[in-house]
Amino acid sequence: MTLIKTTYNRRSFLKTTTLAGGGMLLGFSWLASCNPTPEEALAMPEEWFDINAFLKIGDNGIVTIMSPNPEFGQNVITSMPMIVAEELDVDWKNVVVEQAPFNSEKYTRQFTGGSQGIRRGWEGLRMAGASARQMLREAAAQAWQVPVEETSTEAGVVHHKASGRSLGYGEIASAAAQVPVPEEVQLKEVKDFRIVGTSRKNVRGREIVTGKPLFGVDYRREGMLFAMIAHPPAFGLKLKSVDDTAARAMPGIKDIFTIKTYKEGYEKGYFDTDAFPELVAVAGESTWQVMNAKKALNIEWEPIADSTETLNVFGNKQTVHIPAGRENTTDHIAEMEKMAAGPGEAPRRDGDPETAFQTAAKVIERTYSAPFLAHNCMEPMNFFAHVTEGKAELAGPTQAPEIMEQTLSARLGLPLEKIEIHLTRMGGGFGRRAYGHHMVEAALISQKVNAPVQLFYSREDDMTFGIYRPTYQITYRAALDADNNLIAFHVKGGGIPEHSVFPDRFPAGAVDNYLAEAWKIDSNITIGAFRAPRSNFTAGAEQSFLDEVAEIAGKDPIEFRLELLERAQNNPVGENNDYDPARYAGVLELVREKSGWGQEQPGVHRGLSAYFCHNTYVAQVLDLAIENGKPVVKRVCCAIDCGIVINPDAATNMAEGAIVDGIGNAFYGAMSFKDGVPEKTNFDTYRLIRMNEAPKQIDVHFVQNEIAPTGMGEPPFPPVFGALANALYKATGKRHYHQPFLGEQRMLG
Amino acid sequence: MRHAQILKNCSVIFFNSNIMANFTLNINGKKQQVDVDPNTPLLWVLRDHLNLVGTKYGCGIAACGACTIHLQGVAVRSCMLPVSQVGNQAVTTIEGLSENGGHPVQQAWLEHDVPQCGYCQAGQIMNAAAFLKANPSPSDEDIESAMSGNICRCGTYLRIKAAIKSAAAG
Ligand code: FES
Ligand code: FES
Numbered sequence: 077m078t079l080i081k082t083t084y085n086r087r088s089f090l091k092t093t094t095l096a097g098g099g100m101l102l103g104f105s106w107l108a109s110c111n112p113t114p115e116e117a118l119a120m121p122e123e124w125f126d127i128n129a130f131l132k133i134g135d136n137g138i139v140t141i142m143s144p145n146p147e148f149g150q151n152v153i154t155s156m157p158m159i160v161a162e163e164l165d166v167d168w169k170n171v172v173v174e175q176a177p178f179n180s181e182k183y184t185r186q187f188t189g190g191s192q193g194i195r196r197g198w199e200g201l202r203m204a205g206a207s208a209r210q211m212l213r214e215a216a217a218q219a220w221q222v223p224v225e226e227t228s229t230e231a232g233v234v235h236h237k238a239s240g241r242s243l244g245y246g247e248i249a250s251a252a253a254q255v256p257v258p259e260e261v262q263l264k265e266v267k268d269f270r271i272v273g274t275s276r277k278n279v280r281g282r283e284i285v286t287g288k289p290l291f292g293v294d295y296r297r298e299g300m301l302f303a304m305i306a307h308p309p310a311f312g313l314k315l316k317s318v319d320d321t322a323a324r325a326m327p328g329i330k331d332i333f334t335i336k337t338y339k340e341g342y343e344k345g346y347f348d349t350d351a352f353p354e355l356v357a358v359a360g361e362s363t364w365q366v367m368n369a370k371k372a373l374n375i376e377w378e379p380i381a382d383s384t385e386t387l388n389v390f391g392n393k394q395t396v397h398i399p400a401g402r403e404n405t406t407d408h409i410a411e412m413e414k415m416a417a418g419p420g421e422a423p424r425r426d427g428d429p430e431t432a433f434q435t436a437a438k439v440i441e442r443t444y445s446a447p448f449l450a451h452n453c454m455e456p457m458n459f460f461a462h463v464t465e466g467k468a469e470l471a472g473p474t475q476a477p478e479i480m481e482q483t484l485s486a487r488l489g490l491p492l493e494k495i496e497i498h499l500t501r502m503g504g505g506f507g508r509r510a511y512g513h514h515m516v517e518a519a520l521i522s523q524k525v526n527a528p529v530q531l532f533y534s535r536e537d538d539m540t541f542g543i544y545r546p547t548y549q550i551t552y553r554a555a556l557d558a559d560n561n562l563i564a565f566h567v568k569g570g571g572i573p574e575h576s577v578f579p580d581r582f583p584a585g586a587v588d589n590y591l592a593e594a595w596k597i598d599s600n601i602t603i604g605a606f607r608a609p610r611s612n613f614t615a616g617a618e619q620s621f622l623d624e625v626a627e628i629a630g631k632d633p634i635e636f637r638l639e640l641l642e643r644a645q646n647n648p649v650g651e652n653n654d655y656d657p658a659r660y661a662g663v664l665e666l667v668r669e670k671s672g673w674g675q676e677q678p679g680v681h682r683g684l685s686a687y688f689c690h691n692t693y694v695a696q697v698l699d700l701a702i703e704n705g706k707p708v709v710k711r712v713c714c715a716i717d718c719g720i721v722i723n724p725d726a727a728t729n730m731a732e733g734a735i736v737d738g739i740g741n742a743f744y745g746a747m748s749f750k751d752g753v754p755e756k757t758n759f760d761t762y763r764l765i766r767m768n769e770a771p772k773q774i775d776v777h778f779v780q781n782e783i784a785p786t787g788m789g790e791p792p793f794p795p796v797f798g799a800l801a802n803a804l805y806k807a808t809g810k811r812h813y814h815q816p817f818l819g820e821q822r823m824l825g
Numbered sequence: 826m827r828h829a830q831i832l833k834n835c836s837v838i839f840f841n842s843n844i845m846a847n848f849t850l851n852i853n854g855k856k857q858q859v860d861v862d863p864n865t866p867l868l869w870v871l872r873d874h875l876n877l878v879g880t881k882y883g884c885g886i887a888a889c890g891a892c893t894i895h896l897q898g899v900a901v902r903s904c905m906l907p908v909s910q911v912g913n914q915a916v917t918t919i920e921g922l923s924e925n926g927g928h929p930v931q932q933a934w935l936e937h938d939v940p941q942c943g944y945c946q947a948g949q950i951m952n953a954a955a956f957l958k959a960n961p962s963p964s965d966e967d968i969e970s971a972m973s974g975n976i977c978r979c980g981t982y983l984r985i986k987a988a989i990k991s992a993a994a995g
Pocket of ligand 2: 945
């Protein structure tokens with residue numbers, strides 16, 4: 077057993093009250109919004125006892141486990157409580173899960189992003205369960221007057237084997253709640269896990285399939301008004317004036333006014349990104365009335381001036397230049413070409429790359445690009461707010477309540493403790509909901525109309541408000557000697573307004589002579605984190621390039637990568653290499669075995685890709701056929717090393733979704749601009765992948781090990797762009813360097 | 826496509842949106858009265874006036890299927906269906922598809938643990954349920970063509986397809 081100190085945010089284990097009074101939260105609790113069938117219904121206890129911030133135990137042994145992190149489909153609402161339940165040693169069928177309220181006193185890192193929820197939550201969640209289990213054992217030991225060491229637990233029962241006595245958790249919960257929080261707790265051995273590592277159904281499954289009100293847009297409050305905003309139609313424009321005479325007279329309209337999202341001189345934080353900080357707000361009795369009134373507004377816009385802004389990136393100040401002007405995609409492409417030809421910043425250099433390239437037998441150079449992308453969360457941006465004198469209550473979908481609480485506090489002039497944020501289930505996030513301008517907007521609108529308000533973005537508002545995945549371009553060069561050994565590697569990448577170069581990632585460390593360079597171009601089009609930021613472009617480009625290099629070197633693409641990884645393992649170049657070569661090789665070997673690599677079927681074209689990001693290793697083999705002139709993805713075989721897999725079927729679902737999402741974006745995803753205007757505004761023009769375009773089969777395999785778990789939300793997404801590009805090449809003889817690979821042209825020539 | 830047909834059968838009249846009118850709707854087997862602008866799409870009547878929020882908005886232009894409901898048992902996109910066109914036709918929403926999620930399609934969804942974020946799933950389920958009624962033993966191609974109007978941004982398509990096959994197999 078592992079003995080660990082319970083250092084993790086000890087405040088979460090401090091008990092304020094022992095009797096929780098059965099208090100369920102909001103309308104979002106399992107009990108309030110679910111109608112279980114009689115055989116599924118758990119008899120609810122008469123009393124609940126708070127053991128710590130993560131769990132309470134009912135007098136009948138039912139356990140409520142709080143899932144601390146915001147849920148947007150990654151299913152931490154099931155997997156995080158599974159970890160607590162494992163260490164608590166309780167039967168999963170007696171567990172009820174609640175979304176924890178946002179509370180930075182009780183929980184740390186209530187943030188969804190970077191695939192870090194499970195990785196960073198792992199220890200704390202285990203401790204929450206293990207310390208509760210310890211308290212239950214101590215309470216039982218006291219009741220029986222036996223040493224605590226003689227007690228054991230099994231599925232919600234404490235036993236004293238020597239005397240044959242046992243007590244259910246519910247029977248001693250009230251006593252356990254009085255036991256001091258242990259200084260140290262014992263954690264289970266991985267081999268003894270009975271819940272972690274087994275597939276458990278989504279705890280919200282039934283509520284989802286029956287249409288229960290789980291989402292931000294479903295939030296309702298007595299007297300609540302509906303509100304929408306009008307924002308500039310183009311980047312590079314701001315509000316000049318508004319004539320709301322016609323709109324005001326329309327039925328159901330309560331008020332129309334302008335709001336400024338940030339105070340004059342406010343130093344923006346990293347997630348305060350906002351190209352349109354002055355907006356027209358319309359509040360009324362129903363969505364439809366507000367939508368119509370919005371159309372009746374007469375708004376004049378004017379050009380923005382060139383400006384600079386100081387961004388406070390978690391204490392680190394950065395100056396950002398925001399150019400004036402209305403940008404065009406065609407200009408972006410030309411500017412990127414120009415920058416790519418000039419000098420870049422060089423964050424990493426190993427050996428003597430210049431000489432190696434000069435003396436090489438072969439030099440291969442290829443350039444890749446990808447457009448801006450909109451997140452297109454299925455549930456558009458929205459938030460509920462009720463701001464009253466001295467207090468603000470918000471509810472809705474956010475990935476970053478901790479961060480937005482600070483922004484709201486600064487804007488509303490309220491101390492943090494006067495701001496309450498309830499976490500609703502999110503209809504997708506993909507990074508977009510880490511940004512919270514709309515939360516501030518909702519609060520300002522509520523303040524002005526002096527009523528509870530739900531701010532709602534139409535699809536068009538959502539798609540044209542910015543915070544896009546940036547557009548990128550990257551050039552790779554490889555030098556081969558006469559024996560086709562890779563002797564030098566050069567990556568030079570940029571983008572608008574950020575680049576996607578990771579200087580210390582593979583194949584850095586595997587090549588003697590290596591150079592990474594980066595550049596970027598300022599823009600007034602705002603960008604934000606998008607599922608596996610930067611990796612979502614770099615992986616596909618790099619893996620396409622390595623495929624081409626392997627081909628020119630006359631090597632099998634898996635063998636070629638394994639050779640490089642062997643070099644990085646046995647005799648690494650440089651010190652900061654950001655990957656474990658053995659685990660990287662592990663997923664390649666697993667995908668080789670599981671995909672039946674080398675046993676090609678006629679008419680099926682295979683592409684390979686492998687990538688490491690967000691602490692998880694992924695390799696994929698994608699099988700593609702051309703049917704009626706169209707590329708059809710027949711199968712994707714995916715091998716993953718994310719350490720211990722908490723909930724295998726849920727992790728598989730994540731990987732499947734990431735693969736579908738990646739193929740969709742690689743084939744069709746693009747946002748373009750004309751005179752600053754986003755050219756796509758809804759799903760009729762912004763093409764998203766649909767069922768008939770998804771792979772016919774996806775097989776997901778996990779490396780079995782006992783390494784602490786890492787995340788699944790992002791890592792399976794980036795490599796699939798490369799696997800698809802490489803399979804398309806096999807199928808068509810043509811390399812695809814620029815995304816989207818198909819765009820609106822649906823047939824391959 | 827079916828949606829288009831239904832709308833064609835109705836004589837579409839556009840009302841001045843300043844006029845409110847009273848409608849008696851037949852929703853999930855219950856008569857419901859609303860006093861709204863006749864052009865209001867059924868979606869917003871359900872969500873804002875009747876608090877039936879299971880039916881979701883995704884695009885408002887009949888391009889995603891999130892708002893799918895049944896009109897006389899046929900899958901229809903409620904985001905572009907004016908309330909004035911509903912009349913006394915039977916409307917079924919996700920809330921009325923079954924008691925407690927007992928419909929075979931909902932059961933299959935649970936069995937395959939389909940949802941990720943879940944936002945699109947009410948629309949997917951409503952579309953699948955109407956489709957299976959019309960075509961109880963569909964091929965993969967039938968499923969794809971029937972379901973390709975419904976976007977799942979999370980990419981749960983393979984599970985949706987598997988669940989529909991399970992539901993069809995009974
Ligand atoms: S909301 Fe009706 S089809 Fe998208
Ligand atoms: S489950 Fe998220 S959009 Fe379908």
